[in-house]
Amino acid sequence: MKVIPTEIEGVVLLEPDVFGDERGYFFESYSEQSFDRLVRPVRFVQDNESMSKYGVLRGLHFQRGAHAQSKLVRVVRGRVLDVAVDIRRGSPTFGRHVSVELSGDNKRQFFVPRGFAHGFAVLSDEATFQYKCDNPYAPESEGAIAWNDPSLGIDWRLAPEDVVLSPKDSAHPLLSEAGELFDYNEDYYA
Numbered sequence: 001m002k003v004i005p006t007e008i009e010g011v012v013l014l015e016p017d018v019f020g021d022e023r024g025y026f027f028e029s030y031s032e033q034s035f036d037r038l039v040r041p042v043r044f045v046q047d048n049e050s051m052s053k054y055g056v057l058r059g060l061h062f063q064r065g066a067h068a069q070s071k072l073v074r075v076v077r078g079r080v081l082d083v084a085v086d087i088r089r090g091s092p093t094f095g096r097h098v099s100v101e102l103s104g105d106n107k108r109q110f111f112v113p114r115g116f117a118h119g120f121a122v123l124s125d126e127a128t129f130q131y132k133c134d135n136p137y138a139p140e141s142e143g144a145i146a147w148n149d150p151s152l153g154i155d156w157r158l159a160p161e162d163v164v165l166s167p168k169d170s171a172h173p174l175l176s177e178a179g180e181l182f183d184y185n186e187d188y189y190a
């Protein structure tokens, strides 16, 4: 597995070792031993899968406080633009984001640590999205930021008229109005 750092510390891209032969391919989609050694020790407790059609944008979501989640995300089929936004107050990269293209073809994975908002936009006809979380779903702790907050300057690579949102994702606050976020100096993994 190759670990590629990004412009935000702790947010990394992973490239698994893919073994192809005349039958097809094999790769380890997750190895606790490799991940903990090459990225950081994390105990993932929940796997999620969603399927979305072209133009669907899910995000920008996070769970607050003790329910904060790290996510290890990947695309099994299709292609998405995946985005992580630093929402740790006091962080030198507060409000900055990393966006990466994940696809069934590139098999890349993206680690979004606790303290970040997460979302993705579907760039193919359909996309099947799978991810691991290190804290269970806690709907009462859910927070979110508007996908199109101008202060974030995210290029979702979709024409605005093509973006498909849930009613919930159509009405999130701007980062400046998002209430309780995270503190850069607090260790959310302790």
Ligand SMILES: Cc1cn([C@H]2C[C@H](O)[C@@H](COP(=O)(O)OP(=O)(O)O[C@H]3O[C@H](C)C(=O)[C@H](O)[C@H]3O)O2)c(=O)[nH]c1=O
Residues within 6 Å of the ligand: 048, 050, 058, 059, 061, 062, 071, 118, 119, 120, 136, 137, 166
């Ligand atoms: C996230 C989640 C949802 N649900 C139920 C709640 C709803 O009845 C249904 C759809 O939930 P929602 O519309 O919140 O799903 P997404 O919009 O894909 O939410 C996710 O989108 C972005 C990309 C994220 O990073 C988060 O993991 C998560 O917020 O699944 C569960 O039962 N367990 C869960 O962990």
